[in-house]
Every structure is written in structure tokens, then in C-alpha cells.
Amino acid sequence: MNAQMWHGHAIRRAAVLIGCTALVLGLTGTAAEARSRDLGREVLGGADGWGSEGSGTTGGSAADAAHVYTVTTWAEVKAALRDGGSAPKIIKVKGVIDAVSEGCDAFAVEGYDFQQYLKDYDPAVWGHDNPVSGEQEDLRAASAANQDKEIKASVPANTTIVGVGKASGIRGGSLQIKAVDNVIVRNLTLEAPIDCFPQWDPTDDNKTGAWNSEYDGVVVYGSTHVWVDHNALTDGRYPDSSLPSYFGKVFQQHDGLLDIVRGANHVTVSWNDFEDHDKTMLIGNSDSAGSTDSGKLKVTLHHNLFRGIVERAPRVRFGQVDSYNNHFVVTGDQSYAYTFGVGKESQLYATDNAFSLPSGVSAAKTLKKWNESPLTAANNYVNGKLTDLIAVHNAEIPGETLQSGAGWTPTLRTKVDPPQAIPGIVDHCAGAGHLR
Template structure:
């Protein structure tokens, strides 16, 4: 089947699949064909397929699929969600999220420490008053930090080992919460719309951004910190109701209230990120958070990204340090007029293998900006298509940005791939099947 016919076949099948009123009748298999599925499908019992990215390496990723009936929870509030995470010790668990649960339903004011006054904060640390040569300190900064600590306690949810978190139906989601996968093994997150946490109390750093100052925010939507065997699949991750365009400007800088959508840091390893939709965000995905973290990150940060859709993303899709990162069959969309920095960031000791991806770039967006060199590190970038045409991303980058010449050849070849679609077919396949509510 040629690429065009394959595109049409999968698109048609996917639309039929999404249109179903329930999730029991049809399952779209890995070959793109519709197969009968006996009985209601239980996403909580599903495990990552063998050979599906780095998370399938070794023991594989099964999450809480082995949970007994006592450790299967259906939650409708943030409090119920955190209680389910804390219950049951180390036993496997399945947590089903029904509807949209909100970690900040009472608003930012509920976290503010007594005496904190943002207007006074702006007055105290205005560069015209404070300058740009020293970090902020004093009463209002102390109260801001206390307010931030209050928010931190509420919105962070620590995910135990052997856990599956799955949305029920097509409209399940989490708003304003930060899923912390820290120091554990074997976690699955699927079928959720995750609205990025909003930092209610960003800190002003006068010395950042070459001494002109910047607002620094906390909280990722999902962070994999020193954890292994993590599968993040069929989710929609976005700034949602609070895009950067809605944020105010103070001291000449955007009052940034977002951090990452999915970050893998501090020795996180064996992660598969598949069939997700990443939308309307700035610093999207960080793999390795420090050039000096070789002691914890060398030989780790092995991540696979496949069949994800990125639209309205400014940068870090992903930015990579250390690790062997395999990125294939993703669709990157840069729309007209959006702010755009780069897609793949090549960082310290990274070995990125990026092939068979599709890039849809608006007129005026340079293909050379798909890659961004932060440090000297080789990569493989072959069989990628830009606006439907086979393009050598490294050659284009080196020709247009010779001061940041990139080396070709990552020095390894991925083996953990279930299937590789032709990049011309990727937009049709991924756009119809990636994101929450698309599992049937």
C-alpha cells in the first residue's frame, strides 16, 4: 500500500473509531486494521506492548494492571485522587479519573500567606528600585516563598510504583495538578487532558536573562524524576485556559506562570511517550536538566517519543541532555504568527536519533530552526519530511547557521520500535489518533 492510500485508510479507520459512542466495539490495532474486541475494554488492565520504546526494555511497563479489586479506585475530585495514591501501601493500583478534577479549585488566593501583597512585591523589587545585580530578599520575598510552599503542598501528587492512572471516557482530565513520578518504577498515565499547572507565585530574578531579569516559575504537568519504566500515552497536555498570551507583563518581562509539560530529569530512565497531543506551550519537554548532572544522568535518560503531535509549541520538543532519545513518527506543527524557537535542542552529551518525523511549517518559518545546538553532541536526523518533502535537517541547519554546526551520527540505532510509518502518512495518522479521548 503506497503512502497516500495508507494515509487515507488509517484516517478513515481512525475517524470511525473516534466516532463510536463507547469503547467496547472496536480497537485500532498496531497494523492500522480494525479488530473485534470481546467485551468492554478496561484501559486500566492494559500494559505496554513488547518492543514499544525504551519503557518496554527489561521488565517492561505494566503499571497497576495486576491490582486486585480493593485497589481499583474511581475518583472525581483532587482530594479523592490524592487519597487513592496514598492508600494501599506498595500494592499495584489502578486509579480511574472520571470527569475533570481541579487541584486549584479554590483559586490562588487560598494559598497566599498572610501579609503577602503582590502590588507591594512589585514596588519593592522594581529594577528601578532594587536594581539587577542581586537576588531579591526581604519581607515580601519571604511571604511569596511561603505562599509558594502552600501551593506546592496542595498541587503536587506523588505517584507510587506499580500505578496506572487512566481517564474514563473522552472528557477526563486534571487541571492545575503536578504529577510527580519520583524515585519509583512502573507507572502508566493514559487518556487524560492535563492542563498545565499555573504557578500562583513566580519569583522575580533580577540577575537572570543576561542581567535584565526574568520571572521564574515552578511545576511541570508531569515530571519523571529518578524513576524507571514509565509509559505516558494518549494524553492531551496544554496550557488550556491560561495560554502565555493571556499572561501580563511586569518589569518588561512576561509574568511566566508555566514550566514544562513533561520533563524527564535526575536519572529518569526507560520512558515511552506515545500518541500524545502537546498544544500551545512554551518550554514543553526537558530531558536532562543540567549540563553538570553526568554523575546521575550518564547511561540513563533513555526516552522514546513516537506518534505525538506538537502544535503551538515554542521550544523543547524536546531539549535533550545525555541519554539516548529516539524520536520518530511525530508531527510538529508551527502555525503562522506563533512564537517559535526550535523543536529539537541538542544539549550536553546527548545522542538524539530523530527519524521519520513530519514537520508542517508555516510560510516564513525556517527549516534550519528545527534543530538548535546548545552543546557539541552528535545526532541522527534522517528520513524526515518538511511540508511533505524529504529534508536533510542537519544539512539545512549547517548551511543556514554555520556558527552552530551539528555533527551527524548519534552512534546507536534504536531497536525498540513497533512500527515506523512513512513520514508523508504521519500527519493523517497522528492528527486523528493522538491525544486524550482517542482510545476506543
């Protein structure tokens, strides 16, 4: 075992022996205190990313007894979210809740026939010049509207949603944190919703066509002071590799895992496990949204694990995004496009991260330039070696020359761990089940 391998092994062993709770909480408190924690009453600590700015993020920690709910079904989740308006509330998710327990057929309207849809809009029949229209498209849209109504759950202000124990979560639901303040989502395994009724767009992808889907696992839309912590977000039972193809294109049924858009601000995303997904995280959803997004979309990402992710980890527009102490793992058998997407007027500050790349995948691919927006990318390690990501990118992809210097320096950071130690720490301590 060489020195680098031994060092990684020692860090991993130490993480297991010490315990993730101790690592995350800075080795404070006794074991009995850790066991007696009430996750619903916990708040985001001071100086812990953009979510701690100003009034900070306390979620539903001040809830009275009447507004603490334990839920075991999707109907109960939605009812608890509605109850009491924006009064502080704590929703404890117990067990695995399936938002699509009756299957996709339950949403289909009478007359919708997917096989007929394929016949009607086959490019050999319909072509690639016009969007689809007609009876089957109308019936598809109506079926999609039924699913939309059922699987989306609106999260009000001053709410904490937390998983009970090590294996609680939600399958197929979409948490909509929209135009509210002060929300916490923790300790949940969230399986990305599948779109039962993707739309065929023959004009997409340079008129070769594409299947377009809706629904993100979690959406932060125009909201402020949000903390997303210690969750596992994944495609779960429905990886893209399991999806069929029609008209020569993958029948894509997934959208994002966590999107932060439309003027959302002051968000901390910490200690989450994002796995096996394509378009993972979008921060700012449109180049034309400057009037809404400029000066906002301030997001911190730290101590997250991104494994088997194709792209958008994240893709950034407009925002001051601080990404540190994350571990990005590209597996040998996956598709891979990029990690950080540098978009319009973004000010990405990405330092002290670790990348694990397989043979044949260059560090140059970790960055993708969409627009002319300088970024800071320092003290990042690739396969245990200090690597200047911008320099490698510019040397190998000269048509996408990136400029260095995000123009700001983060101040709201917790302890910054050495990036060489991040694989051992994050791989064992990120995700649901490590808070108890």
C-alpha cells in the same frame, strides 16, 4: 487539489473511517472487544520503545479489587495514591478534577501583597545586581510553599492512572513520578499547573530580569519503566498570550508539560497531544548531572503531536532518545524557537518525523545546538518534502554546525509509519479520548 494535498486528505479521511483504536492496535480485534477494553489492565507492549526494556511497564495492571479506585476530586486522587503503598493500583479519573479549585488566593499567606511586591522589587528601585530579598519575597516564598504542598501528587510504584471516557483529566495538578518503578499515565487531559507566585529574578536574562515559575504537569524524576500514552497536555485556559507583563517581562506562570530528569530511565511517550506551550519537555535538566544521568535517560517518543510548541520538543542531555513518527506543527501566529535541542552528551536519534511549518519559518530552526553532540536525523519530511534537517541547519546557521551520527540504532520500535502519512494518522489519533 494537488497530489500532495489529496494524499493528506485521503489519509485523514481513512483515519476517521477506520477509527483510531484500530490504527493504534494494528486493526486487530472486533469492535465489541474494543468497546469492552479495561484501560487500567492494559500494559505496554513488547518492543514498544525504551519503556518496554527489561521487565517492561505494567503499571497497576495486577491490582486486586481493593486497589482499584474511581476518583472525582483532587483529594481523592491523592488519597488513592497514598493508599496501599506500592501495591499494584489502578486509579480511574472520572470527569475534570481541579487541583486549584479555590483559586490562588487560598495559598497566599497573611501579609503577602503582590502590588507591594511589585513596588519593592521594581528595577528602578531594586536594580539588577542582586536577587530579591526581604519581607515580601519571604511571604511570596511561604505562599508558594503552600501551593507546592497542595498541587503536587506523588505517584508510587506499580500504578496506573487512567482517564474514564473521552473527557476526563486534571487541571492545575502536578503528577510527581519520583524514584519509583513501573508507572502508566493514560487517556488524561492535563492542563499545566500555573504558578500562583512566580519569583522575579532581576539578575536573570543578562541582567534584564525574568519571572521564573515552578511546576510541571508530569515529572519523571529518577524513575524507571514509565509509559505516558494518549494524553492531552496543554496550557488550556491560561495560554501564555493571556499572561500580563511586569517590568517589561511576561509574568511567566508555566514551566514544563512533561520533564524526564535526574537519572530517569526506560520511558516511552506515545500518542500524546502536546499543545500551546513554551518549554515543553526537558530530558536531563542540568549539564552538571553527568554522574546521575550518564547511561540513563533512555526515552522513546513516537506518534505524538506537538502543536503550537515554542521549544523543547524535547531538549536532550545525556540520553539515548529515539524520536520517530511524531508530527510537529508550527502555527503561523505563534512564537517559535526550535524543536529538538541538542544538549550535552545527548544521543538523539530523530527519524521518520513530519514537520508542518508556515511560510517564513525555515527547517533550519527545527534543530538547536547547545553542545557538541552528534545526532541522527534521517527521513524526516517538512511540508511533505524529504528534508535533511542537519544539512539545512548547517547551511543556514553556520555558527552552530551539527555533526551527524548518534552512535547507536534503536531496536525497540513498533511499526514505523511512512512519515508522509504521519499528519493524517497522528492528528486524528493522538491525545486523550481516542482510547475507549
